[in-house]
Amino acid sequence: MTRRLKSVSKKVALAAALPLAVFLLFATVFAITGEAPAALVIFPPARDPAGLPEDIEVLRWDGQTAVVTSDNLDYVRRLYQSGAVLVLPFRKSGCLALQPSRKPAV
Incomplete structure (x- = not known):
């Protein structure tokens, strides 16, 4: 029984580690x-x-998470330097927006 339990616990740990990775x-x-x-x-x-650093624009804020943007490409590194725990890429239109953004006709 303990061998089976160890096998199951390894599978659960792997299943949890993959999304984290x-x-x-x-x-x-x-x-x-x-x-x-x-x-x-x-x-x-x-x-x-x-x-937050000055050039960062806040799009949404609830205290536990924030959605921010900036024209400066190093803003992610500056967020980490100021103490952010985790910063992930975010699509303003949502993660399921599969259509490319439309550029205005010139």
Whole structure:
């Protein structure tokens, strides 16, 4: 019985570790490139939006998470430097928006 329990616990641990590894991979690539329309900040570094770096625009804030954007590409690194726990890429129109953004005709 204990052998079966160990086998099941290993499978559960692997199932939990895989999504975590994917999130950490996204966070690492995003910290390096900073290329996304916006960022989802898990546990923002400041208690209120005024405590964020100056050029960061807050799109949504609830205290536990924040959606922010900036024209400056190093804003993700600056969020980490100011104490953010996890910063992930975020699409302003949602993660299921599969249509490319439309550019105005010139």
